[in-house]
Amino acid sequence: MYGLVDCNNFYVSCERAFQPRLENKPVVVLSNNDGCIVSRSAEAKALGIPMGEPLFKVRPLIEQHDVHALSSNYALYGDMSGRVMSYLASQAPEMEIYSVDEAFLSLHGMGLLQPSLEAYARDIRKEVKRRTHIPTCIGLAPTKTLAKLANRVAKKNASLGGVLLLDSPERRQWALEQVAVEDVWGIGRQYATKLYSLGITTAASLSRCSEAMARKHLGGVVGARLVRELQGYPCHGLAPSEDGTLKRKSIACTRTFGKPLARFEDVLGAVAAFASRAAEKLRRQESAANVLTVFLSQNRFGTAPPPHTRSAQVTLPIATSSTLELVRFARALLGRLWQPGLVYVKAGVILDGFEEGEQKQLSLFAPDGGERAERLMHKLDALNARFGKNSVQVATALGAVGKQPGAWKGQQQRRTPAYTTDWNQLWTINS
DNA sequence: TCTGGGGTCCTAGGACCC
DNA sequence: TCTGGGGTCCTAGGACCC
Numbered sequence: 001m002y003g004l005v006d007c008n009n010f011y012v013s014c015e016r017a018f019q020p021r022l023e024n025k026p027v028v029v030l031s032n033n034d035g036c037i038v039s040r041s042a043e044a045k046a047l048g049i050p051m052g053e054p055l056f057k058v059r060p061l062i063e064q065h066d067v068h069a070l071s072s073n074y075a076l077y078g079d080m081s082g083r084v085m086s087y088l089a090s091q092a093p094e095m096e097i098y099s100v101d102e103a104f105l106s107l108h109g110m111g112l113l114q115p116s117l118e119a120y121a122r123d124i125r126k127e128v129k130r131r132t133h134i135p136t137c138i139g140l141a142p143t144k145t146l147a148k149l150a151n152r153v154a155k156k157n158a159s160l161g162g163v164l165l166l167d168s169p170e171r172r173q174w175a176l177e178q179v180a181v182e183d184v185w186g187i188g189r190q191y192a193t194k195l196y197s198l199g200i201t202t203a204a205s206l207s208r209c210s211e212a213m214a215r216k217h218l219g220g221v222v223g224a225r226l227v228r229e230l231q232g233y234p235c236h237g238l239a240p241s242e243d244g245t246l247k248r249k250s251i252a253c254t255r256t257f258g259k260p261l262a263r264f265e266d267v268l269g270a271v272a273a274f275a276s277r278a279a280e281k282l283r284r285q286e287s288a289a290n291v292l293t294v295f296l297s298q299n300r301f302g303t304a305p306p307p308h309t310r311s312a313q314v315t316l317p318i319a320t321s322s323t324l325e326l327v328r329f330a331r332a333l334l335g336r337l338w339q340p341g342l343v344y345v346k347a348g349v350i351l352d353g354f355e356e357g358e359q360k361q362l363s364l365f366a367p368d369g370g371e372r373a374e375r376l377m378h379k380l381d382a383l384n385a386r387f388g389k390n391s392v393q394v395a396t397a398l399g400a401v402g403k404q405p406g407a408w409k410g411q412q413q414r415r416t417p418a419y420t421t422d423w424n425q426l427w428t429i430n431s
Numbered sequence: 432t433c434t435g436g437g438g439t440c441c442t443a444g445g446a447c448c449c
Numbered sequence: 450t451c452t453g454g455g456g457t458c459c460t461a462g463g464a465c466c467c
Contacts, residue, residue: 031435
């Protein structure tokens with residue numbers, strides 16, 4: 001049996017935890033540069049504000065209904081996520097962090113729990129709410145796909161009290177009938193269109209599909225697994241997250257610039273900053289990367305002919321997590337991609353091909369195994385932890401000498417304070 | 432005027448290698 | 450007339466997820 005715990009309207013809920021006045025009001029959280037809607041309160045959804053919509057398209061709606069629109073505050077959301085996850089980890093034998101606001105719990109052998117699995121899930125909801133102010137829903141089912149589905153049904157039906165357990169064929173059938181096929185985990189826009197044209201419109205009818213049909217229309221073995229999971233046969237196991245943190249197979253740092261950039265030094269400053277950030281994340285999970293990719297994009301909504309994105313990749317001589325090394329290679333890749341005269345709106349750095357801490361390949365040319373670089377990075381991270389983000393950084397990331405640094409940075413005009421992660425932004429209470 | 436960021440998995444063609 | 454098989458690397462792109 002699996003449990004899926006999913007935070008409701010997560011980013012909005014994080015903001016509300018520190019601003020109770022936002023309770024019961026329409027609230028949205030915006031993406032980087034305040035560009036798109038990425039989280040909506042129930043009230044905002046009810047107004048018909050779509051997920052992922054550019055802000056400028058819904059601005060009239062927002063002004064008309066006095067919707068609170070906030071810039072995204074990832075320091076806050078990451079910290080709140082950590083609080084939720086560490087509590088959840090204490091409540092189940094195994095847990096897989098699936099995303100910033102979702103976790104699968106393995107409930108193997110807990111079926112005999114007294115008084116019931118449902119009561120167990122209700123307790124978890126109550127306690128997460130008490131500790132963090134974050135509302136959640138929980139789906140319980142024999143497969144991950146059904147747990148996702150149960151969670152969705154619980155979210156849509158207030159009468160269920162936020163918890164749905166699918167432990168009998170009857171309950172499973174009932175739940176399958178509640179869910180449209182496009183809302184099944186693993187069915188996106190393309191597959192949904194195809195399924196509708198085949199007359200399959202609900203999760204229930206999808207669950208009756210033949211394996212051949214699933215393989216033919218839903219991406220081969222992936223689709224076959226999906227249908228089996230809906231039928232109650234587990235095809236996806238739990239990938240436990242060690243000590244409440246996620247280990248990634250790739251790490252990216254990509255941004256749309258605050259304004260289009262045409263000068264090499266400005267873009268280099270951005271790419272160096274992105275490489276630095278990616279390297280930090282890499283060191284935090286104690287990996288080293290073998291592969292580095294840099295990409296550069298022109299405006300895909302503009303007049304430039306495709307392709308809008310070009311990328312270049314290098315396999316590093318030795319796996320590394322050193323900011324200095326990675327910035328050096330990123331600069332070389334950028335040089336390969338750069339086309340003078342073009343205007344760029346976005347760039348990114350992606351790290352791949354990880355080796356783990358203890359099993360790193362040694363090199364003939366770095367006989368100390370990169371130990372000096374490692375010690376240096378350790379100091380760098382310690383300084384930045386102590387004195388604040390980017391207190392010490394590579395000069396390349398500052399852009400051209402004598403120019404305004406961070407030409408790539410965007411605006412976040414409606415950002416709330418980092419209430420929980422910065423001493424200088426702690427909540428102040430007037431007595 | 433204004434259009435996110437970070438992931439996973441899979442496929443495919445061309446270059447190059449043995 | 451006939452032109453291998455198998456591998457990696459690189460770039461690109463498609464599908465999905467949150």
